[in-house]
Amino acid sequence: MSNKRGADGNNSGCSCDGGAVFSYDSSSLELEIRRLEAEKDLIEARIARLRLQVEGGKSTGGVTAGRIDDARNKAAGEEQEKGEGRANMNGPPFPTASVCGLTPEMIHRYSRHLLLPSFGVDGQLNLSKASILVVGAGGLGSPIAMYLAACGVGCLGIVDGDNVELNNLHRQIIHTEAYVGEPKVKSAAATCHAINSTVRVVEHREALLASNALDIMSQYDVIVDATDNLPSRYMISDCCVVLNKPLVSGAALGLEGQLTVYHYNGGPCYRCLFPTPPPATACQRCSDSGVLGVVPGIIGCLQALEAIKVASSIGKPLSGRMLLFDALSGHIRIVKLRGRSLNCDVCGENSMFTRETFQSFDYENFTQSPFFPSSNEGLQLLPDTDRISITEYKKRVDSSEPHILVDVRPAHHFQITALTNSISIPLSSLKENFAVIDSAMDEIKQGTGLDASIYVICRRGNDSQRAAKLLHENGFSIAKDIIGGLESWAQEIDHSFPMY
Amino acid sequence: MEPCGTLILLNFNGGLELLCRSTKVHHVDVELKPGADGLIMKDLLCWIRTNLIKERPEMFMKGDSVRPGVLVLVNDCDWELSGNLDTRLEEKDEVVFISTLHGG
Ligand SMILES: [Zn+2]
Numbered sequence: 001m002s003n004k005r006g007a008d009g010n011n012s013g014c015s016c017d018g019g020a021v022f023s024y025d026s027s028s029l030e031l032e033i034r035r036l037e038a039e040k041d042l043i044e045a046r047i048a049r050l051r052l053q054v055e056g057g058k059s060t061g062g063v064t065a066g067r068i069d070d071a072r073n074k075a076a077g078e079e080q081e082k083g084e085g086r087a088n089m090n091g092p093p094f095p096t097a098s099v100c101g102l103t104p105e106m107i108h109r110y111s112r113h114l115l116l117p118s119f120g121v122d123g124q125l126n127l128s129k130a131s132i133l134v135v136g137a138g139g140l141g142s143p144i145a146m147y148l149a150a151c152g153v154g155c156l157g158i159v160d161g162d163n164v165e166l167n168n169l170h171r172q173i174i175h176t177e178a179y180v181g182e183p184k185v186k187s188a189a190a191t192c193h194a195i196n197s198t199v200r201v202v203e204h205r206e207a208l209l210a211s212n213a214l215d216i217m218s219q220y221d222v223i224v225d226a227t228d229n230l231p232s233r234y235m236i237s238d239c240c241v242v243l244n245k246p247l248v249s250g251a252a253l254g255l256e257g258q259l260t261v262y263h264y265n266g267g268p269c270y271r272c273l274f275p276t277p278p279p280a281t282a283c284q285r286c287s288d289s290g291v292l293g294v295v296p297g298i299i300g301c302l303q304a305l306e307a308i309k310v311a312s313s314i315g316k317p318l319s320g321r322m323l324l325f326d327a328l329s330g331h332i333r334i335v336k337l338r339g340r341s342l343n344c345d346v347c348g349e350n351s352m353f354t355r356e357t358f359q360s361f362d363y364e365n366f367t368q369s370p371f372f373p374s375s376n377e378g379l380q381l382l383p384d385t386d387r388i389s390i391t392e393y394k395k396r397v398d399s400s401e402p403h404i405l406v407d408v409r410p411a412h413h414f415q416i417t418a419l420t421n422s423i424s425i426p427l428s429s430l431k432e433n434f435a436v437i438d439s440a441m442d443e444i445k446q447g448t449g450l451d452a453s454i455y456v457i458c459r460r461g462n463d464s465q466r467a468a469k470l471l472h473e474n475g476f477s478i479a480k481d482i483i484g485g486l487e488s489w490a491q492e493i494d495h496s497f498p499m500y
Numbered sequence: 501m502e503p504c505g506t507l508i509l510l511n512f513n514g515g516l517e518l519l520c521r522s523t524k525v526h527h528v529d530v531e532l533k534p535g536a537d538g539l540i541m542k543d544l545l546c547w548i549r550t551n552l553i554k555e556r557p558e559m560f561m562k563g564d565s566v567r568p569g570v571l572v573l574v575n576d577c578d579w580e581l582s583g584n585l586d587t588r589l590e591e592k593d594e595v596v597f598i599s600t601l602h603g604g
Contacts, residue, residue, distance in 0.1 A: 140604040228604040253603035256514055274600065278569025282559055284515055286603040296604055322571075324598060326513065329524070335573050335596075338580035428555075 049104055101125045105198070110152050123312040124152065130311035131155035133220035135208050135236055137184040138162075139171035139286070139296030140226035140250050140303060146174055147304035148199075149192035153311060155200045156192060157220055160184045161207030167500070171293035207371065208232065210359055213239045222311050224303055225249040230283055231363035231371050237262055237270030241347045242358050246310050246317075250303040253284055255292050257299035257325040260318055260337065261306055263347060267319035272341040280368040295327050381465040386472070387481045390488040393455060403453040404440045406479075408467040413459065417498045419489065427463045430470055437476065454479040461485040505529040506539045507591055510548070514599035516570065519560055520552045528552075541572070542585040544595065560597075571598045 100107075100121050107114065110124050132153050134141050137160040148156050162184050164175045172184075179187035185205045192201045204216055208227075213235060217223055223245050225236045233249070240247040246264040251257065263269045302323065309315045324333045346353045364370055388396075396403065407414055407422040414424040423440060425433045437454065444452040454476055458464040461484045471479035482488075490497040510526040517524045530539055530547050542564060553560050559567065565585060566572055572579040573596040579587050589595070 136604055138604050226604050228602065230602045233602055251601035251603060253601045254515070256601060258514075258598075258601050273571070274569060276568035278567060278600070279558070282515075282567065282569055282599065283602060289515070289603075291603060324513065324596075326524075333576060333596075335576045336578060336581065338578045 045108070046105070049108075102128070106152065109196075109198070113151070119312065119314055123314050126312040126314075127308065128152055128154045130222065131157065131220045132222045132224060132307050132311055133157040133159065133217060134224045134226055135159050135232070136226035136228065137172070137174065137188040138168065138226065138228060139291065139293065140252060140300040141188070141224075142172045142174035143297050143300035144224055144226055144304045144307070145188050145192055146195060147301065148307060149196045149201065151304075151308060152196065153199060153308075155202060155220075157202040157204060157216070158185050158188050158192075159204035159206065159208050159216055160188075161205065171291060171296050173293075173297065208236070209371065210235055210239075210361055210363060214243065214355060214359065217245065218243055221245065222307050223247050224307050226300065226303065228286060229371060230277060230367045230369045233270060234277065234367060235361075235363045238346050238353065238358055238361070241269050242353065242355055246319075248303050248306045248310065248317075250296075250299040252296035252299045253286060253291055254289055255295055255327040257295050257327075258322060259299055259302050259306070259325070260322040261310065262319070264310065264317055264319040266340060268338060268340045269344060269347040271346045272339075272344045273337065275341075275345065277367040277369075283369055292327060295325070298325060298327075379462045379465060381469055382481055386468060386479075387465070387483050388455070389483050390492050393482050394493050396453075401453060402444045402448050402450045403455055404437065404444070406437065406454065406456045406467070408456055408458050408463050416500055417486075419457070419486070422457065427458070427467050427470075430467055431474075434474060434476075437471075451478075455482055456480065457482045457489075458485045460487050505531040506589060508539075508544065508589060509592065509594040510552075511594065511596040512598075513596065514601055516560060516597050516599045519554070519556060521554065526552065539589040540585070541574070541579060541583075541587040541589065541595075544589060545585070566597065569600050571600065572596070573598070 102110070102114075102121060102124060106124070106128065113119050113124050114121055116123070130153055132148055132155070134145050134148065134157065137145065137158050141158070141160070145156065145158055160183075164172070164179045164182055164184050164187050166177070166180050169175060169177065169180075174191045175184065175187045176191075179190075183205045185203045189201045189203045192199065202219075206212065208216060217236075217239050223236060223240055225233060225247060227233065227236065233251075237247055237249070240263050244263075247262040247270075248259075249262055249270065250259045261267070306317055309317050318334075320337050320339060322335050322337055324331075324335065326332075340347060342349045345351060405419060405422040407418055407424050408427040408430060409424075410426050410428070411424060414426075418424065423436065425436060441452045441454075444450065454471065456464040456468045456471065456479055458467070461482065464481045464485055468479045468481040484491075486497070487499060490499040506529070508528050508530055510528055512520055512524050512526070520526065528547075528551070530544060532539060533543055536543065545561065545564065545566070549557055549561055560570070561567055574582055574587050574589070575594055576596075582588075
């Protein structure tokens with residue numbers, strides 16, 4: 001990944017940046033030297049092979065069929081043992097592309113694949129002719145795209161409309177610091193190109209939506225769902241059914257992951273399993289619930305594997321079965337799923353679901369959750385009179401208003417960071433802890449003779465409203481919610497306050 | 501343990517464990533309804549609702565079945581293959597409830 005090793009904000013992608021080398025420290029210089037030496041070795045090996053080809057052509061006057069077979073066996077690892085090794089170098093050249101279909105470069109690069117009896121030349125050839133689309137260049141998409149590029153898929157498409165963010169790099173290993181703020185697809189494509197410049201990487205720098213999905217997905221043989229939200233999952237599955245393409249689907253959250261292949265060889269689609277979407281409140285997100293970086297990495301690797309199996313027609317893809325991964329207990333379970341549902345709205349016998357239906361289908365409304373989770377703000381549970389802005393709260397603090405600040409985030413959030421003098425009472429245990437609030441208020445009353453006000457805060461201002469409502473219902477009618485929570489404190493009052 | 505019940509191994513995953521005091525694995529002994537000749541999934545769900553799900557039952561159930569987005573597996577098989585709510589359970593069967601994930 002030499003093309004983006006700089007941490008100096010030079011994001012020029014795949015440029016040949018020899019002239020700028022002196023701006024790096026000695027360790028990156030050494031890295032660059034090693035990379036160039038490796039390149040040199042590769043080029044020398046290529047020259048040597050071409051020389052052999054030229055000489056072989058001269059001495060044998062052409063390649064006979066028997067000799068091609070010899071060479072092919074050699075490439076496939078059936079080379080006879082010792083002694084002959086060196087001599088063979090002067091014998092017949094590597095097969096030409098027209099014989100086994102792979103070029104000498106491909107035979108060299110993918111030799112370890114070719115050595116696998118169950119994969120071999122056929123598997124590699126199929127792969128080299130296949131096109132695979134990875135939807136999402138995040139935690140799942142990172143290892144998927146890297147492995148698909150490395151393994152020599154013919155064409156690799158990546159679609160994503162987001163930019164690289166620093167707090168995603170713990171799991172989105174295809175991106176580097178130098179690309180923070182740049183489109184994820186640009187960054188991912190640069191990494192893939194650095195791994196394997198012979199693979200055609202197509203960049204789709206836009207979010208996949210019902211309006212563009214047919215156009216984009218129809219260009220590929222296999223679709224890999226590496227997205228992070230519910231409407232996308234329904235949309236991608238529906239589109240795969242409409243276009244009749246296999247879908248490799250993976251998901252990860254917290255310390256768990258799930259994986260299956262939909263609409264493959266008569267198997268079920270996503271809707272066969274989940275005809276009705278779950279309530280929006282049941283949908284957790286990585287940005288709220290957290291995710292251990294390596295967990296999507298593992299699921300992504302398995303998705304790459306399934307995509308390779310489907311694209312190269314080897315093995316038994318995970319269709320009609322689902323793999324469940326529990327990182328904490330170290331359990332992997334593979335369960336048997338129902339078959340395709342004849343009554344499925346999309347893939348069923350009497351389905352009326354067409355391209356037109358697809359394009360006009362409102363997936364956000366259907367799932368009651370947004371394509372872009374960050375736009376999911378603005379729960380309004382309380383009247384404005386029961387809420388105050390963060391700047392108003394700051395004013396009251398500055399004027400020494402006697403008050404207590406209840407932080408209702410879970411305890412492990414409070415441990416990360418908190419405002420000074422706030423009391424931690426997680427929303428889930430608020431009911432059992434009204435006495436804590438009572439005694440805090442009594443203390444202020446005794447100290448100042450004044451009645452304390454109550455403010456409730458959380459990370460973004462949703463749970464704090466639920467908490468304030470609960471407090472109102474239990475006699476604390478003066479409790480007020482702080483709009484926007486700690487996030488707005490960090491944005492508007494104290495830029496050094498750490499946000500997570 | 502009472503000998504009259506059926507021992508079942510329950511497993512809550514994909515966030516559903518948060519509804520049962522964050523514990524994923526539960527060894528439970530489910531007593532039969534009077535007159536019943538065996539335990540079926542429908543009764544097990546009733547039992548879980550009464551005995552295990554302490555908060556927000558709507559995050560687990562809808563009507564007398566599980567809510568949309570929850571996969572139910574009886575001995576590693578989708579319960580749609582064994583009769584859904586009528587699936588007959590036997591001693592030491594394992595039932596997994598898993599909420600589908602969407603993160604990535
Ligand atoms: Zn279906």
